[in-house]
Amino acid sequence: MENMFSETSQNKKSIGWLLIILIGYELAAVFIFNFLGLIMVLAFYDFDLQMITIIMGTPMAYPEAKIPMLILLGVSAVGTFIITPAWVVYKHAKIELKKFIRTPKFYVKAAFITIMLIISFAGVNTVIIEWNKALELPTFLSEFEHYAQEQEMKLAELTKFLTDFENTGHFLLCILVIAIIPAVGEEFLFRGVLQNILRISVKNPHIAIWASALIFSIFHNQFYGLVPRMLLGAIFGYLYYWSGSLFLPILGHFINNGLSLVLIFLFQKNLISFDLSGGEINFSNYILLIFFIFTICLLFILRKIYSINEKGLAKSF
Numbered sequence: 399m400e401n402m403f404s405e406t407s408q409n410k411k412s413i414g415w416l417l418i419i420l421i422g423y424e425l426a427a428v429f430i431f432n433f434l435g436l437i438m439v440l441a442f443y444d445f446d447l448q449m450i451t452i453i454m455g456t457p458m459a460y461p462e463a464k465i466p467m468l469i470l471l472g473v474s475a476v477g478t479f480i481i482t483p484a485w486v487v488y489k490h491a492k493i494e495l496k497k498f499i500r501t502p503k504f505y506v507k508a509a510f511i512t513i514m515l516i517i518s519f520a521g522v523n524t525v526i527i528e529w530n531k532a533l534e535l536p537t538f539l540s541e542f543e544h545y546a547q548e549q550e551m552k553l554a555e556l557t558k559f560l561t562d563f564e565n566t567g568h569f570l571l572c573i574l575v576i577a578i579i580p581a582v583g584e585e586f587l588f589r590g591v592l593q594n595i596l597r598i599s600v601k602n603p604h605i606a607i608w609a610s611a612l613i614f615s616i617f618h619n620q621f622y623g624l625v626p627r628m629l630l631g632a633i634f635g636y637l638y639y640w641s642g643s644l645f646l647p648i649l650g651h652f653i654n655n656g657l658s659l660v661l662i663f664l665f666q667k668n669l670i671s672f673d674l675s676g677g678e679i680n681f682s683n684y685i686l687l688i689f690f691i692f693t694i695c696l697l698f699i700l701r702k703i704y705s706i707n708e709k710g711l712a713k714s715f
Contacts, residue, residue: 413598419490420591423482431477435470442466457559464560464568472575479583483591498590502643504703511703512637512646515696516653519633521681521689526626533622546621553620561662569663577656585647588614588631589638607635630654636697640704 439445443466445453450470453463487493502508535543560576563569588610596606611631615624634647664670681689 413595416486416491417595417599420483420486420595423486424478424587427478427482428474431474431481432470434477435473438473439466439470442469457556461562464562464564465571468560468571468575472579475575475579475583479580479587483587487591498586498644500643500645502641502645502704505643505645508641508646508700508703509649511696511700512650513653515633515693515700516650517657518689518692518696519630520654520657521686522693523626523629524681525686526629527623530625531622542621550620550622561659563663563666569659572659573656577652577659580655581648581652584614585634585638585644585651588617589635589647590644593635593638603639607639608632611635633697637700640701642704646700 436447436450439450440447445463445466450466453460453467457463457467484495487498488495561572563572592613593606593610596609597603600606600609608628611628611634614631615628618627620627634650637646637650638644658674661670661672661674665673
């Protein structure tokens, strides 16, 4: 199909203006929905604004704040990644939202391959993650390096804090906030909206895929996870490009986030001995080679599935 953001009678605003509108709304949404989430937390829990600020700085000292913080993160994510881009698409681009959620062809086969792909790439990505973590920046960037390292430690501490599951309900809330909402929202914003807009702007689907993947990674504000997250975003981008539907990237994103949570939960319940949050993950070179070959093969298979039509890959957009 054609790119939904093509400048036709359906989209009366120029693509450049639409991009400016999207950026403006998103910047506003970050503040507005964080504030709304904060109001919800303050309304149901005995915290004040100063206390929330302190908790964000030292979360491990306040175990009772796990659920409030998950609520805050959930409200912020829904507003920023789902409600705001949906409003832009519907109000300013004049596109029906149902066009983003249709089921692609061969979805059962493609879904199974996508799940295997994300698991396989997770093995390959362990090497890239460790390489990115070990990067040393030039001296003139020492101030940024210090900030990035500090930010990385804070985010790691916050993640460990939020995923120290107290019960099954806490685990399910994490699945919703950390796996389901980001999978739906981030794929809608970065692949469904941004990637399509960039596709029109640069006239090249591959540049659009990698540019949106880079923006997706930068948005997470983790320099020492920039490259592996960008590669993952590019995979999601190609899944969308080939299939023409957000179904596969949403599934892949959910598996990537959700599988980690499941493994952490099972370890905490003493059902498995593998501690995902316990440190570095090391595979032998032979295992990594198998993961790499398997990942490339699965990508090739998915590309082949959705290129079997009279217009080839162009039909995916």
